[in-house]
Amino acid sequence: PYHVQCTDSATWAGDEPLLMAQQALVPVVIDPNRVRGGQYLAQHCDVIICDDGLQHYALHRDIEIVVMDERRVGNGWLLPVGNLRELPARLRSVDFIILNSASIQNKHEIQMQLLPQALQPVNPASVSQFAKPPVEFDYLMTGIGNPQRFEDTCDSLSIVFHNTLYYPDHFHYRPKDVPSGSVIMTQKDAVKCSGFALAQWYYLPVKATFSEHFLSDLTTLLNTRTPVKQTNGF
Structure with a gap:
């Protein structure tokens, strides 16, 4: 695992990890083996956020969040015919659906504004x-x-x-x-x-800004869902 430093180059650390390290000022770790990276972070952190980790089923998760733009599920088909990695029915099992540009269509969706x-x-x-x-x-x-x-x-x-x-x-x-x-x-x-x-x-x-309702619900989930110790170490 590599702990990204704010002074790293994007060529070495990657543009998004470096940006997260500089803006969030929390530990950011990159590792081609995401389970190993998660095990490293679990020794130092109470909450681990895994970017683009929904389909990485080797990783244990307590909360699942999907972020979509105005394209939503596109034509509803899987790659390569569509742009989905899983069928739209998968959305019924996640905890939050966040829309970063489109208008919400039901009470289960959450609006995120980029100001x-x-x-x-x-x-x-x-x-x-x-x-x-x-x-x-x-x-x-x-x-x-x-x-x-x-x-x-x-x-x-x-x-x-x-x-x-x-x-x-x-x-x-x-x-x-x-x-x-x-x-x-x-x-x-x-x-x-x-x-x-x-x-x-x-x-x-x-x-990025969210409603107070979402932040409250997320905090409640974090406080009520007790992490289960996994065989992979976290």
């Missing part, structure tokens, strides 16, 4: 603390799973960009991959570009 925050320089050392972020950019650049949503968010904030440049999700940027000129990107992109960022590169952070 844009103030623009931040990718390399703060290259910008005066009194500098005002621009509202117009030469490029919108991103390498995420749903780039259109980022573009729509910038549009809603009246952030002007003249060109778009999309890379695959988890793309590892090199200096030559970023065009000259001013650039706006996501925070997930920024952690991969911070080592060679120019002063005119900015990112748009977002903050």
Whole structure:
């Protein structure tokens, strides 16, 4: 297991683990053997959150949470015909269904809002603390799973960009991959570009918010579901 440090590079630790370590300030561990990684964390933590772990059945779980966007279950078919790893009926057995962009359709779904925050320089050392972020950019650049949503968010904030440049999700940027000129990107992109960022590169952070009702229900589950000691050690 590797304990991600806030000063690690995204090339070494991965963009999402590094971002979680920097933002959440809690232990983040990566390990190709997720059971082994979980056993390591169980020695140091009371609660373990496993990202993208729903179908990893070697991992014991006390609470299951599914996060979906506006595509929901798509055409309802499994890969490769659809985009599902399991049939939609699996959703009936999870504890929470969180929608990060679509409107809720029943009482069992929970709305999560991603609220844009103030623009931040990718390399703060290259910008005066009194500098005002621009509202117009030469490029919108991103390498995420749903780039259109980022573009729509910038549009809603009246952030002007003249060109778009999309890379695959988890793309590892090199200096030559970023065009000259001013650039706006996501925070997930920024952690991969911070080592060679120019002063005119900015990112748009977002903050996830939930209803107090959900947070209360989650806290209740955490307090009432007693973890069962598993043969795999946690």
